[in-house]
Amino acid sequence: LVGEKSSWEADGKGPVTEQLITxxxxQQLFKLDDWNDVVIIAKGNHIQHYMNGRLVLDFTDAVPEQALLNGKLALQLHAGKPMWVEFKDIRLKELK
Structure with missing residues (x-):
């Protein structure tokens, strides 16, 4: 999904409608050995992910009745090889 503007349809991931970043x-934007500034805006079924000031993901859940609108917030949750992640200065802001 990184670099894509896309949606999630009832039968699975929908088409990519725009390539936001190659x-x-x-890889040039991502700071491997430094802090990256990440902003995630989630409004209903629409999620935007900015990294170091640049929009890198724009995602819409096209099946709003199945969208997860509350619950746990996972900062990192995936399978794969072991890796090291650190977080700092986390702020949550309720959008009205």
Missing amino acids: QEEF
Whole structure:
């Protein structure tokens, strides 16, 4: 999903409607050995993910009745090889 503007349809991930950033641009934007500034805006069924000031993901759940609108917030949750992640200065703001 990184670099894509897309949606999630009832039968699975929908088409990518726009390429927001290339893999090469993302690798240049991402600070491997430094802090990255990440802003995630979630309004209903629409999620936008900004990294270091640049929109890197724009996602809409096209099946709002199945969207998860409350529950736990996971900062990192996936399978794969072991990795090291640190977080700092986390702020949550309720959007009205």
